[in-house]
Amino acid sequence: MRNTTVAFRSVIIALGAIIAIMVYLGGCGGGGGGASTGTLKLAITDKPSDDFKHLFISIKEIRVVPAGHENAADNDPALPVLAKFNPGERKIDIMTLPLIQQALGEVVLPVGIYSQIRLVLYPNPNGNQDPVNYLTLQSDPNDTKIPLTTPSSQQSGLKILGPIDVKAGVINAVMIDFDPNTAVVKRGNSNEYNLKPTGIRMIQMANVLEDFGSIIGNVSNAFQHWSSATVSIKRRGTINDTDPIAAGRIFATYTSGKWQAPFSAFVPPSDPNDPESRYKAFINANGFVLYSSAAVRVVKQQATDLGEIVLVPQ
Template sequence: MREKRSALRIMILFVCAVATTLLYLSGCGGGGSSAGKGTLKLAITDKQSDDFQNLVISVKEIRVVPAGHENAADDDPALPVLARFNPQEKVIDVMTLQFVQQALGELVLPAGTYRQIRLVLYPNPNGNQAPVNYLTLKSDPNTKIPLTTPSGQQSGLKILGPMEVKPGVINAVMIDFDPNTAVVKRGNTNEYNLKPTGIRLIQMADVLTQFGSIIGNVSSTLQNWSSATVSIKRRGSINDTTPIASGQIFAGYTSGKWQAPFSAFVPASEPGWGYKAFVNSNGFALYSSAAVPVVQGQARDLGEIVLVPQ
């Protein structure tokens, strides 16, 4: 599969939890906080792929993991359930949602830091029944190729944070799928695995009904790096103190360098100001882009961002 920066994006909007779970969390030292509660909202969006015609997942439930509970079992009461779905209720073809959001639900949580989102999927049926998690290729759109998702049906696809839930406000978080690393072909077979290593969380300043995106690829050939934080701020007649979008990316070694793509979803810019991207990774100088405009429904590509060791 050739390299590309296209990404399947899932923006997560969340609101409403079980009272016992909230009480448990408000007393624990991880995600809970007595300072108040915030609202997370859930929706899903996507950017087109060069290779895939459809990419369908069947979501059973969504869980959020407070800091300190990253290794907790799925039935641990410290893990609040964002939503549960019946079979066929949330069968989502993410490839149909380019710069469009499909709402999935909402959840109120204690303010604090959360480290994972877990997507638990329904298993594909055995035998000759049609799969519920599958992809089709643009070169062969009529053949459903089952996705192998063992962790998705057991402990859930573990999507790494962190993300902050601030009290008294709506907190919007985007789940961003990169098909180059999230969907992996198995050798010379016609089988594909769905892995969480290619899925990222992006924290946003607000819920967006209309938006564009900023994309790029962070890399280094001189020194290994494990993760970086990408933040987007407005610059010009508006100068943000708090990022309008931020997220953590994780490097993989491919094509002779340590690299990771990123994407951030933001409203269209206006005359007088644009967006700057900042990339911060331990051991490297802070990267700051030029201020660039963003158009609704389009991706602004910053190209290759090469980290410079300090």
């Protein structure tokens, strides 16, 4: 039977995980170098299941569908490609993702409303070859690979409905929430299973920021032009990140006698019971020395201000 309490708790924690990658990037430019663009970041998570031990999907391509292009073919140039993968490169076991999220990619898009994400899967091979989309059952000690029947996923992609509102100057974080309990359907009394998009939804994370704090600052240089920089936020203390928990690009504009761009990175608050729980901000711009902030604490619903960050030429 499905454990709805655990599933609900999984969704709440997963929401926190995906928000960690959401960065608001102020300034003149959007996520791609102009006020008319923003960056869409996509990740995937899942709810737990008592029935399935493993559930593998092999992703070939991810496309974004602008509103009004719902009937367009997958190869229509009006559908931006968020990511393409070689065979075996993105073979994901959905059942390993409760409480965490796995990034799928990002793409710079014109601002506007996008109605769906299309998740195109590689087809299962014919003959006696192992399937690339399959599940195994908790009740099976032999871990028999049961192929998933996914015809639409190879032809027109699993159509995961939005909408997604891509805004300028923002890394728009979106999570694919995969519920295997409703996305995987057994076919009658047979041992065959269909994969359907009915149990897969998208969550845009802009409405849950009340659970987070932020790190803000203004990057500038009055004497040497810089066009863009990468902002990365990493945890320090009990956890020392190699990869940033939040990252994105900012774009400078010349105002008040200098090239500058503000930023605000949303991250989970520091652990109030751990005095070592802190964050560091790193600013990387071509031609300038890498900036590394002091380790700072972040409080829920409050902004930790790093002040003016003046880039130093190399």
